[in-house]
Amino acid sequence: MRYFLLLFFLFLMLFAFVQRGRVRFFPGFLIISSIFAIFFVLNPDYATSLANQLGVGRGSDLLLYFFVMAGLIVFVFMGVTIKKLSDNLTELARYIAIKEAYKKTSE
Template sequence: MIIKVLLVVALAAAALVALRGRRTALNLLIRRALTLGVIAAGVFAVLMPDTVTEVANLLGVGRGADLVLYLLCVTFLFVSIGLYLRLSEMHDRYVELARKMALHEADALAHRQTHEDVR
């Protein structure tokens, strides 16, 4: 039962991240802290696999491998949302850049035509 609550909370957090979508310094700090936490947990799981099974049992999961799979699925979801948000932001930047370049080129062309007409 505990694992179900934790997974639902993690999925709700993923939905919140997907909806808010803004990159801030706090988001970067949290992301880096979570990354370091996942790496530390991975080292711990490699060195003490029996303890992972015990933790899984405490959370209501039968095996440690199942717990790791659940956590990887949630992590993959967060990574996918993060990549989607980053690609969306890059797309918006490229559109803005293309607009600025088009206006600049149109202005330069109009400027050239004005000088040619004066001659």
């Protein structure tokens, strides 16, 4: 399982590296969280000691909580991005409709 997790997080880092020019916030966040995840996969005792200091029972629970929170943050940012795209599309559709109506009246 350790090797699978390492390959998975390395793949995420590669994906984030390739996507870094297209999206601003997401790739950096993904690279940093993958580095921490790889560190904790290779050194599970550190995750457990950090979890105990934060009041969580096990290191794996701490990592699960972390990735759930990270997923929710990404979900919120994606929602904001989709809203911006929708607003841009609405503005573009209005512009085209007004332009077409102006063309028809001037003919």
